[in-house]
Amino acid sequence: MERENRASVGGMEGDKDVRGANKRSLRCSDLVLRFVALALTLAAAVVLGVDKQTKLMEVTTVSSPPPVLVPVTSKWHYLSAFVYFVVANAIACSHAAVSLLLTLASRGGKKNVALMIFILDLVMVALLFSGIGAATTAGLLGFQGNKHVQWNKVCNKFEKFCNQALAAIAISVLASLAFLLLVLLAAPNVHKKH
Amino acid sequence: MERENRASVGGMEGDKDVRGANKRSLRCSDLVLRFVALALTLAAAVVLGVDKQTKLMEVTTVSSPPPVLVPVTSKWHYLSAFVYFVVANAIACSHAAVSLLLTLASRGGKKNVALMIFILDLVMVALLFSGIGAATTAGLLGFQGNKHVQWNKVCNKFEKFCNQALAAIAISVLASLAFLLLVLLAAPNVHKKH
Numbered sequence: 001m002e003r004e005n006r007a008s009v010g011g012m013e014g015d016k017d018v019r020g021a022n023k024r025s026l027r028c029s030d031l032v033l034r035f036v037a038l039a040l041t042l043a044a045a046v047v048l049g050v051d052k053q054t055k056l057m058e059v060t061t062v063s064s065p066p067p068v069l070v071p072v073t074s075k076w077h078y079l080s081a082f083v084y085f086v087v088a089n090a091i092a093c094s095h096a097a098v099s100l101l102l103t104l105a106s107r108g109g110k111k112n113v114a115l116m117i118f119i120l121d122l123v124m125v126a127l128l129f130s131g132i133g134a135a136t137t138a139g140l141l142g143f144q145g146n147k148h149v150q151w152n153k154v155c156n157k158f159e160k161f162c163n164q165a166l167a168a169i170a171i172s173v174l175a176s177l178a179f180l181l182l183v184l185l186a187a188p189n190v191h192k193k194h
Numbered sequence: 195m196e197r198e199n200r201a202s203v204g205g206m207e208g209d210k211d212v213r214g215a216n217k218r219s220l221r222c223s224d225l226v227l228r229f230v231a232l233a234l235t236l237a238a239a240v241v242l243g244v245d246k247q248t249k250l251m252e253v254t255t256v257s258s259p260p261p262v263l264v265p266v267t268s269k270w271h272y273l274s275a276f277v278y279f280v281v282a283n284a285i286a287c288s289h290a291a292v293s294l295l296l297t298l299a300s301r302g303g304k305k306n307v308a309l310m311i312f313i314l315d316l317v318m319v320a321l322l323f324s325g326i327g328a329a330t331t332a333g334l335l336g337f338q339g340n341k342h343v344q345w346n347k348v349c350n351k352f353e354k355f356c357n358q359a360l361a362a363i364a365i366s367v368l369a370s371l372a373f374l375l376l377v378l379l380a381a382p383n384v385h386k387k388h
Contacts, residue, residue: 078342081331122377125316126323126370133327137275141335142343148272149336151345176320183316187381 030185031103033178038096040175041128045089048135048168051076053161074158081138082165088131089172092124092179118186121179128176135169224379225297227372232290234369235322239283242329242362245270247355268352275332276359282325283366286318286373312380315373322370329363 053074058067076082099117106113142162145153155162247268252261270276293311300307336356339347349356 074342079340080334081327084327118381119378122316122319122374125320126374129320129323130327130330133275133278133324133329134331135327136324137328137331138335140274141332141345146273148268149345149348151335151343154343180316180320183377184313187312 026185027103030182031100033182033185034096034100034103037124037175037178037182038093038100040171040178041089041093041096044168044172044175045086045093047171048076048082048089048165049086051082051161051164051168053158055157057157074154074161076165079138081134085131085135085168085172088127089175092128092175095120095124114186118183121182121186124179125176125183128172128179132169132172132176135165135172139165139169220379221297224376225294227376227379228290228294228297231318231369231372231376232287232294234365234372235283235287235290238362238366238369239280239287241365242270242276242283242359243280245276245355245358245362247352249351251351266351268348268355270359273332275328279325279329279362279366282321283369286322286369289314289318308380312377315376315380318373319370319377322366322373326363326366326370329359329366333359333363 054071055074056069057072059070060067076086099120102113102117139162141151141153142158142165143153143155145151248265249268250263251266253264254261270280293314296307296311333356335345335347336352336359337347337349339345
């Protein structure tokens with residue numbers, strides 16, 4: 001009987017150890033993913049935020065029959081979809097930084113903080129994916145144009161600008177996947193005692 | 195001592211009742227939200243999927259000096275962003291229908307089914323928000339145009355078409371909020387025993 005009790009106590013302690021190890025591993029994954037999300041959203045915002053290309057283009061005017069070379073500049077903030085993308089990534093980056101500090105400070109103890117971070121992570125998923133959708137549409141129109149509405153492609157003239165925008169979108173996709181994983185990982189911790 | 199025990203047993207039963215009532219209320223909210231999400235994604239896909247407008251426009255040709263009236267049609271599938279939006283809403287609608295049936299059939303008993311539905315709800319949030327971002331960008335360009343890339347506005351000519359697209363986007367925003375709430379509500383049930 002005593003042996004059984006000891007075995008049962010030993011089993012409970014073993015369970016506790018396993019749960020403790022799982023909790024530490026989850027916390028570690030959470031911190032790593034949050035840092036990755038921070039770095040990627042920062043990179044996406046910066047890569048598109050500094051996107052600018054100036055090119056000399058031939059322009060024929062009435063007064064001067066031979067074509068004149070005029071510098072034409074393409075900037076990221078000319079398209080509102082790109083502005084939205086940069087702002088969305090900047091907000092997600094700030095949230096990742098603040099939540100990283102809060103997670104480090106609270107050491108998983110404060111349920112309300114964890115719940116708030118969980119909800120905001122979910123909002124960041126929505127925000128980033130809407131930004132990706134917006135920027136991809138603007139980018140695709142730039143690459144292909146649209147003959148039905150007579151929007152001409154511009155990426156044949158501003159290749160470097162378009163490729164940089166494409167890189168920013170790819171980075172942001174990775175960042176949003178990190179936030180998706182954060183929501184999946186955080187759910188058990190947030191709601192355990194509800 | 196006996197009284198204390200009875201009180202304690204009574205307290206535990208009370209707790210069980212409260213937990214049972216909470217679980218029923220959560221399940222009811224889940225079913226209602228899932229039905230709302232199904233109806234709204236279906237509506238959004240249909241409203242944009244039947245969007246079409248034909249208008250007579252003046253065209254001046256070289257052979258006939260006075261302008262000729264030519265019918266010009268605007269269709270939803272002329273813009274790839276609108277195609278993506280309709281497909282995203284159709285996928286989310288199918289998921290809402292299947293998950294509604296699964297939730298009704300499993301009665302909250304099967305953890306794996308609940309986990310799968312939870313993950314897919316989260317994927318639907320990402321899918322719908324990217325669709326909303328894409329369609330909004332295309333819609334905004336249609337309403338305002340963009341002078342930097344010389345894309346002319348088209349909504350001054352196809353008002354009904356653009357307003358219908360706007361309505362579809364608004365409906366999809368409501369549907370994606372329903373999926374967001376589903377993720378928030380489902381988290382405690384999915385991960386309770388993990």
